[in-house]
Amino acid sequence: MTDAGTTAAVAGYGGVRAAVVGTGLIGGSILLRLREAGLDVTAWDPDPATRDQARGRGVPAPETVEAAVAGRDLIFLGGPLPTLPAFLPRIAGAGGPDCVLTDVGSTKAEVAEAAARHGLLDRFVPGHPMAGAESAGLAAAVPTLLEGAAWVLCPGPGAATAPFRWLTGLLLAVFGARVVPLTADEHDRAAALASHVPHLLAGALAGATQRTAAPDAVLTLAAGSYRDGTRVAATPAVRTVNMLLGNREQVLRELGGVQAYLEDLAQALRSGDTERLTALYDEAGATRALLTNRAYTDRVREFRxxxxxxxxxxxxxxxxAAGGYLADCQVRGGGVRYVARLPHLVGP
Amino acid sequence: MTDAGTTAAVAGYGGVRAAVVGTGLIGGSILLRLREAGLDVTAWDPDPATRDQARGRGVPAPETVEAAVAGRDLIFLGGPLPTLPAFLPRIAGAGGPDCVLTDVGSTKAEVAEAAARHGLLDRFVPGHPMAGAESAGLAAAVPTLLEGAAWVLCPGPGAATAPFRWLTGLLLAVFGARVVPLTADEHDRAAALASHVPHLLAGALAGATQRTAAPDAVLTLAAGSYRDGTRVAATPAVRTVNMLLGNREQVLRELGGVQAYLEDLAQALRSGDTERLTALYDEAGATRALLTNRAYTDRVREFRxxxxxxxxxxxxxxxxAAGGYLADCQVRGGGVRYVARLPHLVGP
Incomplete structure (x- = not known):
């Protein structure tokens, strides 16, 4: 457990009244962690059995979403991606004019547009915690699922900035999150390669298996590379499909880049070009090494x-956009002070 | 630790004098486990520093490969894949006429052809333990790396059958291996999809990252799907390239199947065909589920x-070929008795 595990670490947020709407794997894990950190939480899910489960865990879960969000300071909106744009104005109306809203959907442009249409940009902070599992539902939720996760928040100017700062501080304190500030479009483009295209590759590898001469032998020989490369193919299909359709243009563009690299590899293999093949793998390996071995520098910035x-x-x-994240955010004496952690430049 | 961890479990093999030639990650892990199980082992590696490392761990490691394999009952041949066909006759000549030979290379057709050319089919059993790691060298080797692994052995008729049976029994007793009997060609075809193509996909995903608009943000957002899907891109490039070139035709054929499935997914996404996309993911998910949840039936067979x-x-x-493996092999009273574990039929 990190410092985020103690209630002391959430000083300043201990009195927050939060609600989580849509308590599946992600929403449920947020709910459990908020409660563990000592916040006052309520929950709602469209599924009555899930509401019963929440009550069984000691979380108030009223019958209507309106009752669940009434009087709350903060609402996390989860649930299936296509439902978010319609639910957003509904919870905004029931939650009161000062309530901060955020969501946890895996694409951001569409829900941000819905917020703009409904005049909610001043208090809706689009969000996306980068974590998950192949499992689903509140039963699979655990309070540690999002501990230390990269958590995208989309900052906006004017009145939108204060809720962004406040929510950033809460996510740092409660989840030990690495808050990554991005525009909705930048998020969707980066997430396409960081999460959505890998789901396509996993689906293709697992799916092609049954069409080979001896699929049973393939599964028996499946080494770590196959196991890891197909893991997210076991994600419930509806969730994967919603995610891909919700970010279609960006996913297809990034997939094109991956297909081109794959064809480069295949061409080098076909022609027995050892040197070219090795160079392509050296490039890939250098990038992969950055995932586990990237050096960061702290930058402190203050604004009025x-x-x-x-x-x-x-x-x-x-x-x-530079691959950095926020490690601290303090509003004090007419100013705001951030600590950002920025990676050293990634060379070619 | 399983039963394989105890010396008692290797009764009947306790007096075996074994040698491991090429003590990198795989060969080194075999060496350490053989010694742990109480066998008499020697080692040789072309790298003098590696031989020193072996000695530092208490394993005799003579200066020449000939001295290391002289008088041995069993030789495991590891090391870089392209070196195996040339090393095989060399260790066969030095090891004596009754010595059983096996290798641990990731492709089998080429080394089996070399064995045939040199008249070694009667005592060479082509092998491939399906395990590994991105790390390399004896320093990264651990005796547990191959515990319970699927371990392909290629059985041959006539005089070749007795060494196959004997080696199967040793691998079951010492490593708790799941011994998978396949022809060299069947192995290479199954391994192409079970291991080699996943390395191509991992290379393409990691390699394409640097060519995108904001590679740093992609790495920061990298979720489990990206981490798992690129893991083997960190394998030393030379090892991956040798493996791919050593199985070129089969790899390109299986890659074609994966590219076709990927294009099916992309086409369904492009046209917004939710139903088709879901059906493709349902098929992929059902196959992936078999990796962690496959039921087996024991079959006992006896032969003269x-x-x-x-x-x-x-x-x-x-x-x-049916995805089964051997769980027992006993030669007794003029007969041989196998227990095979066969998966229930994999439906479409």
Whole structure:
């Protein structure tokens, strides 16, 4: 357990009244962690059996979503991706005018557009915690699922900046999150390669197996590379399909890049070009090594707490686009002070 | 630790004098486990520093390969794949006429052809333990690396059958291996999809990352799907390239099947065909589920110990092609008795 595990670490957020709407794997894990950290939580899910499960775990779960979110300071919106744009104005209306809203959907552009349409940009902070599992439902949820996770939040200028700062502080304190500030479009493009395309590759590898001469022998010989490379093919199909359709253009674009690299590898193999094949793998290996071995430098920046926050938001988005994340965010005495952690430049 | 961890479990093999030639990750792990199980072992590696390392661990490691294998009952041949065909006759000549030979290379057709050319089919049993890691060298070797692994052995008729049976019994007793009997060609075809193509996909995903708009943000958002899907891209490039070139035709054929499935997925996504996309993922998910959840039935078969073994070898190859493996092999009173574990039929 990190410092985030103690209630002391959430000082300043201990009195927050939060609600989680849609308590599947991700929403449920958020719910359990919020409660563990000592926050006042309520829950709602469209499935009556899931509401019963929440009650069985000691979380108030009223029959209607309106009752669950009434009087709350913060609402996390989860559930199937296509339902989020419609649910957002509904919980916003029931939650009161000062309530901060965020979601946990795996794509951000569509829900951000819905928020703009309904005039909710001032208090809706689009979010996406980068964690998950092949399992599903509140029964599979655990309070540690999102501990230390990269958690994208989309900062906006003007009135939107204050809720962003406040939510950032809460996620740092409660989840030990690495808060990554990105625009909705930048998120969707990066997530396409960081999460959605890998689901396509896993599906293709597992799916092609049954069409080979001896699928049973393939499964028996399956080494770590096959096991790891197909793991997310076991994700419930509906969840994967919603994710891919929700980010279609970006996924197809990034997939094109991966297919091109794959064809480069195949061409080098076909022609027995050892040198080219080795160079392509050296490049791939250098990138993979950065996942486990990337050096970061801390940068501290302060901004005035008032104003239109254009410079602040511009800087935040630069941090995220550069692969950085926020490690601290303190609002004090008319100013806001951030600590960002930025990776050293990734060479070619 | 399983039963394989105790010296008692290797009764009947305790007096075996074994040598391991090429003590990298796989060979080194075999060496350490053989010694742990109480066998008399020697080692040789072309790298003097590696020989020193072996000595540092208490294993005799003479300066020449000839000295290391002289008087041994069994030689495991490891090391870089392209070196195996040339090393095989060299260790066969130095090891004496009754010495059983096996290798641990990731492709089998080429080394089996070399054995045939040199008249070694009667005592060379082509082998491939299906395990590994991104790390390399004796320093990374551990005696548990191959515990319980699927371990392909290629049975041959006539005089080749007795060494196959004897080595099967040793691998079951010492490593708790699941011995998978396959022809060299069947192995290479199954391994192409079970191991080699996943390395191509991992290379493409990691390699394409640097060519995107914001590679740093992709790495920061990298979820489990990306981490798992790129893991083997960190394997030393030379090892991956040797493996792919050593099985080129089969790898390109199986890659074609995966590329076709990937294009099916992309086409369904492009056209927004939810139903088709879901059906493709349901099929992929059902196959992936078999990896962790496959039911087996035991089959016992007995054969005469003498004769030309054509029926015995035919049955063994059927077991492997059906996704089965050997769980026991006992030679007693003029007969041989196998217990094979066969998966229930994999439906479409």
């Amino acid at each position: 707490a008032d104003g239109d926050h254009t410079r602040e938001v511009g800087w935040l988005r630069e941090v995220g | 110990a003498d004769g030309d073994h054509t029926r015995e070898v035919g049955w063994l190859r059927e077991v492997g």
